[in-house]
Amino acid sequence: MSDGGDGGLSAGRVKWAETYRGGSPEAERAEFLKLADLMLDAQLKSRKAGKARRVDRAFHAKSIAAFSGGTLTFSQALPEDLRVGFARPGASYPASVRFSNAASFAKSDEEKDLRGLALRIAVSETEHHDLLATNWPVPHARDAHQFVHFAHAVSGGGLSRAAGLAGLCRTLGVSEVRRMLGNVREALRPCDSVALESYWSRGAIRWGDEAVRYAFKPARGTPGAFPAHGAGRLSAEFAQRIAAGDVTFELYLQRFVTESLTPIEDAAQDWTERDSPPILAATLTLPRRDLTAPDAIAEQRALDDGGFNPWNTTEEFRPLGHLNRARKAVYDASLHHRSAMRWRSERPPLQNRMFGGGTRWLLRKLNTRVPWHRMRLRTSLLNLDALRYDLRAQNLVDTEPREAPPSARALPVAPLPEERAFRTYDGRANDLSDPRMGAVGATFGRNMPLETIPPDEPNAVTVCRELMDRKAFIPARTLNILAAAWIQFQVHDWVAHQRRKLGEQDLVVPIPGKYPDWASRPGDTPGREMRISGNVPHPSSDWVFTNTTSHWWDGSEVYGADPERARSLRDGPRIRLNEKGYLPEDVNGMSMTGFNESWWMGLSVMHTLFAREHNVLVGELGRAYPHWDDERLYQTARLIVSALIAKIHTVEWTPAILGTEALDIGMKTNWYGPPSGDWLTKLGIWLTDVHALKGIPRTMPDHHAAPYSLTEEFATVYRMHPLIPDDYIFYDYGTGKQRLRRGFLDIQGAQADDEMRAIGLRDALYSFGTAHPGAITLHNFPRSLQHFEREGEVIDLSVVDIMRTRVRKVPRYNGFRRGLHMPEIKSWDDLTPDPETNRLCREIYGQLDHVDTVVGLLGEAPPTGFGFSDTAFRIFILMASRRLQSDRFLTVDFRPEIYSPLGMDWIERNSMTSVILRHCPELGPVLPRDATAFAPWRTV
Incomplete structure (x- = not known):
């Protein structure tokens, strides 16, 4: 009940009120x-x-x-x-x-x-x-519920209206429907x-x-x-x-x-x-x-x-x-x-809803007996689509504080023409009906309820030393190091929690006596505790956090997430490069680019490659459209590069790390639609999700059950630090001879760009393309990242991964599985494939429900061909397509009028392989013939 008078009425009058x-x-x-x-x-x-x-x-x-x-x-x-x-x-x-x-x-x-x-x-x-x-x-309606349901029932005509009124009687009751119809009949007049x-x-x-x-x-x-x-x-x-x-x-x-x-x-x-x-x-x-x-x-x-x-x-x-x-x-x-600022697809036909619901029910029952990845190809494809359907409906939680109750406002301002045509730097106005959605400062959403286990149990240092330390390098033999660099390149576009300075409400982790002391800053006296800079919570809650980059797939790691930074990186319509085609350095010796934290040579390679790609595109657009000014050339090239990056991730990187036929078809279906002529697959998809019958770029934006945002669970499953090797060998592509060896700490931070320029883009690409990253598993966390200097502080990223996930109240591993409608782990023997690891887990945690999510995800045996766990994959299958489906510039505005005909053709024809060859054409003989550029290359 609200005090509707907000201060009361004049003396002697009855006070009115509203009831919510x-x-x-x-x-x-x-x-x-x-x-x-x-x-x-x-x-x-x-x-x-x-x-x-x-x-x-x-x-x-x-x-x-x-x-x-x-x-x-x-x-x-x-x-x-x-x-x-x-x-x-x-x-x-x-x-x-x-x-x-x-x-x-x-x-x-x-x-x-x-x-x-x-x-x-x-x-x-x-x-x-x-x-x-x-x-x-x-x-005719007493309230909005009656009004809208009546409007929905009588819109349309013929059988549709008759069916709508029948349903309305079930919803509101026959007497109310009769009263409303009587009111309307009386009110309708000449x-x-x-x-x-x-x-x-x-x-x-x-x-x-x-x-x-x-x-x-x-x-x-x-x-x-x-x-x-x-x-x-x-x-x-x-x-x-x-x-x-x-x-x-x-x-x-x-x-x-x-x-x-x-x-x-x-x-x-x-x-x-x-x-x-x-x-x-x-x-x-x-x-x-x-x-x-x-x-x-x-x-x-x-x-x-x-x-x-x-x-x-x-x-x-x-x-x-x-x-x-x-x-x-x-x-x-x-x-x-x-006004074409919000989109709604027509509801699937009745027969699709009936058969689709029945098919999904049947697949859920089947899943209790056989995991989706052990089914036949077409059944597993249907299962993936049904899983995504259920997750979209049940596992999207909005955390952004919203206006309730509604309040009066000034007259809304229409979007600016440039907001309709181009991406904004901070992600505003991607959804024109909700301009702040997904923008810089928007909160991370959730995929499941919060965790209630105390965030400091058991000791995170103990967990990491016993379960995550790399005793010997475990390679991922189906991938190359470019795949490791790529995912960090992408995560920097998507996720950046705001951090406090060290010393301001730190996360404090006591160091057990059996482990070495720790100094949080170079030169500090070692202490008996590890201090980790905390994240800044949103004012609305201590478990809600905001993103300092945009949630959209907009290339902000290359272009910057605010106009000032973007302008500092530009030279007219081009990205500023030095005379040798490398990114310039700032006063700290770091590359000037959109996002250069946690910098190492792999990121330097990716940023250089796509800055050059942008500049080539500007030249092509300028020749094709000589009347365009610098701003349109820059913004259109930015759109094209961002979409090309999204395509590469969808149809190349993802099938490389999730190496199964079902995922290869599924991800290509996300972008291109089902394979032409494959009527069985199309029929099956029609049964589970009629809107998936064409590639997402040919559909309308759809946020599903909540406004678009990335989620804390999404950030958790992309903690893929084991991909990083500790040791690197660099080769001369022309001779195949070894040029030098480096440890990770030698090619990170301010040293990364000097090393990359000394080696050259061509040889850096070749050396990374022919070497394996680490497997995403326990006992394989890079030693280099456990005593890693970043912004003047020394951090152990393995401990940070555990503590950040706990403090953000992401559920522990069993809770994570429950939240994703997966069966719990009931026995320590089922936690990982390794009995000794299971023994250590039982000794450290005591209870299965206390096992950290990061530990469970790394320890779980992945499906055959997968680079990470099936549990992590559930978040992936939900959020991967959502990053495309929610984005106006990757759906309804993915068209020649926005990107230009040249731009649409550029995105269609190009891949990671063609981008590499455009800038280093001599690498053609060693690139894979029948796989993506993220698979191991041939050696000279």
Whole structure:
């Protein structure tokens, strides 16, 4: 229950109040989001029924007249207690108005319908007030739940409407549906002129400390209807009327009296004039004008394309009641849908939903007996799609603080043209309907509930020394070191938690006596504790953290995540390189690039390669489109390189590290769609997910169950430090002879670029391409990363991996599996394939449910061909496609109009292999013929 008066009413009056559905504003907000989705479905059904080319309003689709130039003037006799905010006696304000038919698609003005009036009052550049009213005293729906479900049921036509009404009876009850239909039948009627109708608000609004409903009524002496006929009769009539003289309405207010006579939450109950006499508040004057003139037609188009929302106001005049509280989310969703700022795919056909649900149920049952990766190829492919479907529905949790209850706002600002055409540096405006989604500073989401085990048990140093230390290098023989460099290159684009400085609320890990002492800074006296810099939590919660880069796949590691850094890396449309084609250095001797933390030669290779790729693209675009300016050349090349990186990761790196036929087909299906001619696979995918019948870049954005963000669990499964070898040999490609040996610490930090330039890009690529990374397993953590200097502090990344995951309250390993709907590990013998490791785990942890997620993921025996565990893969299969599916620039705006025809062709034709060959063509003979560039190369 809220104190709706926010300070109370004048003495002696009954206080009004609002009641939140579900017991809280947060619960009600969740309902509103579902109602908004239903309204989008209703818009699609209406488009289909009206045979329209594009989505239009769910209601009031046909405009009768819309123009600016009106004036709202408050009455000199306005009662004292109604003189609030802009409502002052004699005050006048410019106003825009739109009259409309209420139907969801355009139909003849001769037909029975409701008519609507929408008014926008401009008080100043920053203050506007939208008032919306309909020519029937009360709506058919008591609340938003009834309104949206009714709208969804009756949108469309024929059998669809009949089925919808039958379902509505089950949802709302027969008596309520009968009442609503009766209200609608009575309200739908012919109209002679929209200037002769009265219009009532849908529910109450706040007016200072009062709660009121309002109505617009034609002024006395308004002339009768002008002669007009045909489907556009009302528009023609109003055009004649206003060409002949002013049109005037009077604005009346009715006060709240008592909850029984004038309810706030039940919008369908009339506030009778006997119980609450109308009070003249203002006069609306619509001046004489020619609505057929070109400027008037353009003005009408602009108002029709825009949107009116009763929450475009101030808190003193905010809407009240459940129906009105929902209108902010629902109307915004409707506006964004028809303005191509939000997307909704049509629901799959009924037979698909029936067979698809049955198929997924059958696969779930089968999974209890046989793991998906041990099934036949096509069955395993279906299983993967069904797994992803379930995870999308159940394992996406939004952590971003959201507005609840809704609050009044200034008039929303339309996206800038450059925001529509290009990626912003900080990730803003990828989703135009929610510009902050996925941007720098957005929170990491969750894939499952929080962990409750104390974060400091058992001691993380003990865990790492006994279970993670590399005793001998264990290679991953199906990969090369470029695969290790690539994933770090990608993670730097995706994930960067904000860290505190060492000494500010550190994570403190006591060092057991059996292990060496630790100094957190070079030169410090060794102590009996390890100190790790903590992450900065979001103000909303100590377990929610924000991303200092964007969550989108936008190449920020190359280009930077803010305009200032991006400008510092540019030379006109090109990325700044030195005369030998390498990245310049900053004052600390580090490469100047978008993100250069945890820097080593592998990253230097990747950043140099794709900076050169950008510059080649700028040249190609400049030749193809000589009229383009520097900014368009730069931004388009940035789009192309970012999409090419996403494609390489999807169809090359992923099948390389998850080396099975099912994953190769699955990831290529993500990008290209199912193999042509493979009707069995297409049929199976249709049964489980009809939208997967074409590659994600050919679909619309879809965030599924929560607004898009990367998650803490996603960051956890990408802790792949065992990929890094400790020792490296570099060769001369021309002779095949060894040039030098280096340890990891020799090729990281400020030394990385000097070493890479000395060796050269060609020989660095060749040396990494012919050597193996480490296997992602226990007892294989790089020694170099256990005493690793970063930003003036020495860190043990193995301990950091454990502690960060604990402090972020990611569930421990068994909880992680439960959260992903996988069976728990019941016996220590089943934890890893190695009995000695299982013995150590039992000794260290004591209870299976205490085993750290990182330990469980590294210890688990992966499916045949996989480079990491099946448990980690569940997060991967959910989030990997989501990074594509949510991104406007990798779905609906992945098109020649944005990328250019040359850009689309560039992405289609190129791969990691072709990028390497473009910049080091002599490497062609050693690159794999039948595998990606991340597989081991041939040696000279």
